[in-house]
Amino acid sequence: MQLPTGSHVAVADGTQFQLFRNSGTEQEPSLNTVDLPTSDEAAHNAGQGDTPRQNEEAGHAASVAAALNTAVLSNKIKSLLVIADPSTLGEMRKLYHKALSAVLVGEIAKTLTSQSTDDILKSIANA
Numbered sequence: 001m002q003l004p005t006g007s008h009v010a011v012a013d014g015t016q017f018q019l020f021r022n023s024g025t026e027q028e029p030s031l032n033t034v035d036l037p038t039s040d041e042a043a044h045n046a047g048q049g050d051t052p053r054q055n056e057e058a059g060h061a062a063s064v065a066a067a068l069n070t071a072v073l074s075n076k077i078k079s080l081l082v083i084a085d086p087s088t089l090g091e092m093r094k095l096y097h098k099a100l101s102a103v104l105v106g107e108i109a110k111t112l113t114s115q116s117t118d119d120i121l122k123s124i125a126n127a
Contacts, residue, residue, distance in 0.1 A: 006023075
């Protein structure tokens, strides 16, 4: 998969979230960290799991989805790739605003939150 210049890459799991922006080209992408705070409000309205940990992870996914929705609706994100573990990705998909779905360039169901940007770029290239 090629990542267009200026695209954002959200990398999440049940407890962590990172947002990057491709400041390179499609042929030679370069990921730079972008700050996008998440809100605990969405987390309080989520939590459909069977255990407290599952509830926390679902809440975190809801918080990330809400932050991404807000960023897309305010035109801070114009194209987005989401990378998340399968469980988190499933929770986030339920909460995508139609505007977010419209700017989504792809999804990768994989845990990469603790990986280097080089490893993230390799996973994108192989997707």
